Amino acid sequence: MTTVPALDARLRVDRAAFTLDLALTAAPGEVIALLGPNGAGKSTALRALAGLLPLTGGHLRLDGRLLAHPGQHLHTPAEERPVGVVFQDYLLFPHLSALDNVAFGPRCQGRPKRAARAEAAAWLERMGLADHAAARPGSLSGGQAQRVALARALAVRPRLLLLDEPLAALDARTRLDVRAQLRRHLAEFEAVAVLVTHDPLDAMVLADRLVVIEGGREVQSGTPAEIARRPRTDYIARLVGLNLYQGQADGHRVTLADGTVLATTEELSGSAFVVFPPSAVTLHRERPDSSARNVWEAEVTGLDLHGDQVRADLTGDLPMAADLTPAAVAELDLAPGTRVWVSVKATQTHAYPA
Amino acid sequence: MSDRTTGSDAGPGDDRGGAPGAGVGNPNETGPGTGTGTEALPPGAARARKALPRRRRHTQRVPVTLLLPALLGLAFLILPLVGLLIRAPWSTLSDQLTSTAVWEALRLSLVCATAATAVSLVLGVPLAWLLARTELPGRRVIRALVTLPLVLPPVVGGVALLLVLGRRGIVGSWLDSTFGITLPFTTTGVVIAEAFVAMPFLVISVEGALRAADPRYEEAAATLGASRLTAFRRVTLPLIAPGIAAGAVLAWARALGEFGATITFAGNFPGRTQTMPLAVYLAMESDPEAAIALSLVLLVVSVAVLVGLRDRWMSTP
Numbered sequence: 001m002t003t004v005p006a007l008d009a010r011l012r013v014d015r016a017a018f019t020l021d022l023a024l025t026a027a028p029g030e031v032i033a034l035l036g037p038n039g040a041g042k043s044t045a046l047r048a049l050a051g052l053l054p055l056t057g058g059h060l061r062l063d064g065r066l067l068a069h070p071g072q073h074l075h076t077p078a079e080e081r082p083v084g085v086v087f088q089d090y091l092l093f094p095h096l097s098a099l100d101n102v103a104f105g106p107r108c109q110g111r112p113k114r115a116a117r118a119e120a121a122a123w124l125e126r127m128g129l130a131d132h133a134a135a136r137p138g139s140l141s142g143g144q145a146q147r148v149a150l151a152r153a154l155a156v157r158p159r160l161l162l163l164d165e166p167l168a169a170l171d172a173r174t175r176l177d178v179r180a181q182l183r184r185h186l187a188e189f190e191a192v193a194v195l196v197t198h199d200p201l202d203a204m205v206l207a208d209r210l211v212v213i214e215g216g217r218e219v220q221s222g223t224p225a226e227i228a229r230r231p232r233t234d235y236i237a238r239l240v241g242l243n244l245y246q247g248q249a250d251g252h253r254v255t256l257a258d259g260t261v262l263a264t265t266e267e268l269s270g271s272a273f274v275v276f277p278p279s280a281v282t283l284h285r286e287r288p289d290s291s292a293r294n295v296w297e298a299e300v301t302g303l304d305l306h307g308d309q310v311r312a313d314l315t316g317d318l319p320m321a322a323d324l325t326p327a328a329v330a331e332l333d334l335a336p337g338t339r340v341w342v343s344v345k346a347t348q349t350h351a352y353p354a
Numbered sequence: 355m356s357d358r359t360t361g362s363d364a365g366p367g368d369d370r371g372g373a374p375g376a377g378v379g380n381p382n383e384t385g386p387g388t389g390t391g392t393e394a395l396p397p398g399a400a401r402a403r404k405a406l407p408r409r410r411r412h413t414q415r416v417p418v419t420l421l422l423p424a425l426l427g428l429a430f431l432i433l434p435l436v437g438l439l440i441r442a443p444w445s446t447l448s449d450q451l452t453s454t455a456v457w458e459a460l461r462l463s464l465v466c467a468t469a470a471t472a473v474s475l476v477l478g479v480p481l482a483w484l485l486a487r488t489e490l491p492g493r494r495v496i497r498a499l500v501t502l503p504l505v506l507p508p509v510v511g512g513v514a515l516l517l518v519l520g521r522r523g524i525v526g527s528w529l530d531s532t533f534g535i536t537l538p539f540t541t542t543g544v545v546i547a548e549a550f551v552a553m554p555f556l557v558i559s560v561e562g563a564l565r566a567a568d569p570r571y572e573e574a575a576a577t578l579g580a581s582r583l584t585a586f587r588r589v590t591l592p593l594i595a596p597g598i599a600a601g602a603v604l605a606w607a608r609a610l611g612e613f614g615a616t617i618t619f620a621g622n623f624p625g626r627t628q629t630m631p632l633a634v635y636l637a638m639e640s641d642p643e644a645a646i647a648l649s650l651v652l653l654v655v656s657v658a659v660l661v662g663l664r665d666r667w668m669s670t671p
Contacts, residue, residue, distance in 0.1 A: 052573050078576040091574040095592040104588070108579035156578055 004064055006030075007160060007192045011048045012057030013041075020044045020216040021058075026192040026209075033207030034196045037235060041216040042196040046162050049194060050085050051078035062192075063159050079108070084158030088165040090149035092137035098124060098148045099133040105156035123151040127185075143174040150185060161186075163195035167202050179205055200239040204228065212236055230352050231275065242275040243320040246354055254351055260317045262344075263293040264351040271354035278311060280348035281322035284341040285332055294344040300334050314342060435653065442650055443643040450647035458625050459633035460651060466541065466629060467609035470548035471556075474605045477549075478556040479598060483586065485557070486564035487572075497561075504554045511550050512618025519546065519619075543620035544627050548609035555608050556601040563597020564590070600663055607659045611652065 007026040013019070020041040026032050034042045047053035049060065051068070054075050060068040062083075067076040084105075092101050102120035107113065124133050127147040137145055146166065153161060166182060167175050183206055186193050197203050203210050204224035211221040212233070220232045231237040237244030247256040249272035254262045262274050282288075288295060298316030305311075309323045312334065322342065324334075332340065443450065450456065484490055485497055503511055519526040519537045529535040537543045571593060575585035591598075613631040620627040622636065630652055637645035 050577055052576070078573070079579050079581055081577075083577060085574070085577040087570065087574060091568075091570055093571060093574075093589055093592075104575070104580070105578035108575075108581075108584060152578065 006063055007194075008059075008061040009049065010058035011045050011060070012055060013044055013048055013053060014056045015044075018044075018216060020048070022211075022213060022216070022218055023058075024049075024194070024211065026194070028192065029190055030209060031186050031189075031193045031195065031207045033203035033210050034194065034213060035198065035200060035203045035210050035239070036213040037198060040213045042198070042213060043164060044216075045213070046085075046164050046194065046196050049160065050083050050162055051076060051081045082157075082159040084153030084156050084161045086146075086149045086153045086161070086163040086166055089169055090137070090145050092140075092145055092148055092152070094137050097134050097136060098129065098140065098144075101137065101148055102152045102155050105152060109156065120151070120155060123155050124148070127151045127181075141174070142170045143178045146170065146178055147181070150182070154185075154189070159191045161189060161191065161193040163193065165197055166195060166206075167197070167199065182206060229275075229350065230273070232273065232354070237275065241321075242277055243281075245274045245318070247272060247274065249351060249353075252346070256318075258317070260296070262318075262349065262351075263346040264349045265347055266351040268351055268353060272351050273354050274349055274351045276344055276349040278321040278323040279309075280344050281314075281320060282343045283312070283322060283324060283328070283332055283334070284343065287341050288343050293346055294349070296342055298340055298342050300336055300338045300340060302336055303329065303334060314340070316342075318342075438646065438649055438653060442646050446643065447647055447650075450644050451651065453644075455624065455633070456644070456648060456651075459628055459630050459648070462541070462544070462625070462628065463610055463630040466544045466548055467552075467606050467612075469545045470552055470609040470612075471602050471606040473545065473549040474553040474556045474609075475598070475602055478553045478601075478605075479560055479591075482557045482560035482564060483590075486561045487569065500557050501554050503551055504558070508551050508612065508614030508616075509618050512547060512615035515547060515550060515615065515619040519543075538619055539621040539623065539627060541620075541626055544616055544629060547615040547619040548612045551612050551615050552605035552609040556598075556605040559601030559604060560594065560598055563594040563601075566597075567593045603659055603663055607656065610655060 005025040006028040007024060009022075009024045011020060011022045011024065018039075018041065022041070022045055024032065024045075034045055036042050044053065048055055048068075055068050055070050057070055059066065059071075062081070066072075066074060067081055068074055092098075093104065096104065099117060099120050102123050103113075103116040106116035106119050111119065121130070121133060124130055127150065129144060129147055129151070132140060132144055132148075135144075137148070140148060146169070150163075150166075153163075163182075167179055170178055179202060186206060195203075195206060197206075204227075207224065209221065210224055210227045212219050212227065212235070214233065214235055220227060220236060222230075227236060228240045231240055231242055231244055234244060245254070245256055245262065247254040247260075247262070249255075249264070249268035249270060251267055251269070252264055254264055254268070254272050254274050256262065264274055296317045298314040298318070298320075300312055301315050302313040303310055304313075305326075306323070308326075310326055310329050312322045312324060312329075314320050314322060320342070324332075332338075334340070481500065485493060485500070490496065516523060516538060518524050519529070521527065521530055521536060521538065526537060529537065537546060567590065571589050572582075572585045575589045576582070580588065610629075611631055612629070613635070616627065616629060617632055622628050622632050624633075628636070630648055634645050634648045634652070637648060
């Protein structure tokens with residue numbers, strides 16, 4: 001038997017000022033996160049997968065069954081697709097109890113009322129919500145509503161589960177718990193799950209594979225570890241908290257477009273990216289005569305407290321972010337406008353082919 | 355404080371500025387607001403200020419050029435109703451209202467208005483859905499046509515109904531020859547005339563409710579496997595139920611008071627097509643006291659409707 005991807009899609013949606021063109025494939029059980037800034041086309045892709053938005057090109061195949069193919073004038077409407085959706089604000093039906101919300105899907109699939117409700121009760125039980133079966137959505141907390149929405153989507157036994165910003169509507173505390181639970185439920189889910197998020201942490205915790213989209217197109221995809229280690233766009237680098245530069249590599253040197261040279265550990269040639277974390281940057285008041293070969297002059301443009309670290313934004317030959325301890329900031333007497341020397345050890349940089 | 359200083363600019367020759375503010379809250383105190391201030395005024399004004407600290411900020415400094423016509427308008431709307439209450443033959447009222455003619459007219463009115471509302475619901479809710487949720491070609495024109503009966507003189511509606519559904523009308527002659535059905539000058543005719551006039555109220559109300567309801571609930575239903583009809587029946591309809599109820603009550607009230615189209619299309623036969631408004635009109639010529647009594651009944655019904663709707667229509671949007 002040949003292995004056929006459970007999800008095989010090329011989504012093309014033409015809008016007046018925007019084009020989405022995205023290829024997506026996934027194996028059964030795989031969780032894919034579409035990560036991108038606002039307006040990148042994440043939600044458009046999700047709506048196209050759900051059948052709420054017709055494709056203008058490409059195709060969509062799920063478990064070998066062709067669901068949409070504009071070239072063949074094929075568009076399976078949302079209600080006929082084996083797809084479950086968890087909407088960003090959940091869209092739980094406010095006039096139905098949690099139980100009836102979950103039973104809605106099975107009922108639509110023709111299950112008798114009692115069977116549908118029994119099934120819904122089992123789902124709520126699995127979500128730890130058995131006590132809230134009779135509650136109206138309005139009286140549920142954000143985390144509970146999220147779980148009801150997940151139960152409702154799973155109750156139709158979808159072959160493709162779509163989650164639109166599943167944690168965006170939650171406050172920081174609830175988010176942590178719900179993220180952990182969602183991760184567990186997604187791990188148990190045997191079909192394909194696609195989630196859309198602009199939060200890199202959500203994406204990395206929940207997904208097996210990340211597809212980063214900007215301007216309606218994929219700019220990078222890979223496992224969370226790959227993406228975090230080797231970002232390819234400024235957007236991703238900022239998300240994962242790395243300083244990213246692109247230049248021409250020649251041995252242990254990468255020359256950037258403006259002539260700045262970075263010393264690296266890896267030996268490469270041709271177009272290359274170089275990254276280093278803000279914590280790898282050391283600031284000095286005097287020009288250091290250390291072993292670090294990467295030394296530049298810079299000016300502090302901003303200081304921000306991040307946890308117990310101070311994030312300094314620097315401009316100069318090489319704009320970058322640097323993390324320091326508050327003690328170091330005081331010792332160096334840093335303030336916006338202060339001119340400093342920065343050094344980065346070559347061993348703390350990471351270079352990879354572009 | 356600052357309210358007081360700005361307020362005193364507004365009142366010509368008034369020593370305290372509180373009067374206009376106090377006046378708006380209570381119709382009984384409007385007199386002092388426009389007249390001259392006396393010693394009796396300040397305590398009342400001060401009390402009003404304490405009781406309504408927020409209200410005052412909005413109502414301070416009402417220009418007389420607006421206040422005067424506003425109060426006149428208020429009196430114009432209220433006085434006729436007050437007159438109806440004052441001149442009502444309270445002593446003979448019970449006799450008036452227990453006469454069979456009155457009960458017959460009232461019963462007919464209620465039955466016909468309810469039937470007309472039912473017709474409006476069955477036909478109007480789907481029409482409203484069509485207008486609100488589909489990309490119907492020429493939707494704007496259709497909506498304009500739907501709302502036309504709202505502004506059309508009801509008599510014209512009655513004439514138009516006669517031309518179409520009358521015995522020699524376009525559809526009416528066919529109904530008569532094929533099924534032997536005659537609509538004009540029957541109770542069914544009353545229902546048709548009332549529905550014609552009342553349905554636009556329902557359609558407009560329901561369409562507004564549909565537009566206010568989040569269409570994404572229907573999308574959510576679709577992703578759960580619901581057909582469009584199921585989504586409408588099980589999700590949309592319950593969501594817009596308050597709007598439908600309000601529209602139905604409005605349509606019912608309009609049907610209850612319908613006069614022009616009814617008398618033109620259905621005539622004025624006691625017990626068959628003579629509804630309350632027609633009975634009132636007829637009674638005015640022969641027995642004014644009976645007319646007043648009948649009018650009182652309609653007034654009570656109207657007030658009841660208003661009370662039922664107050665949350666939706668009386669609160670500021």
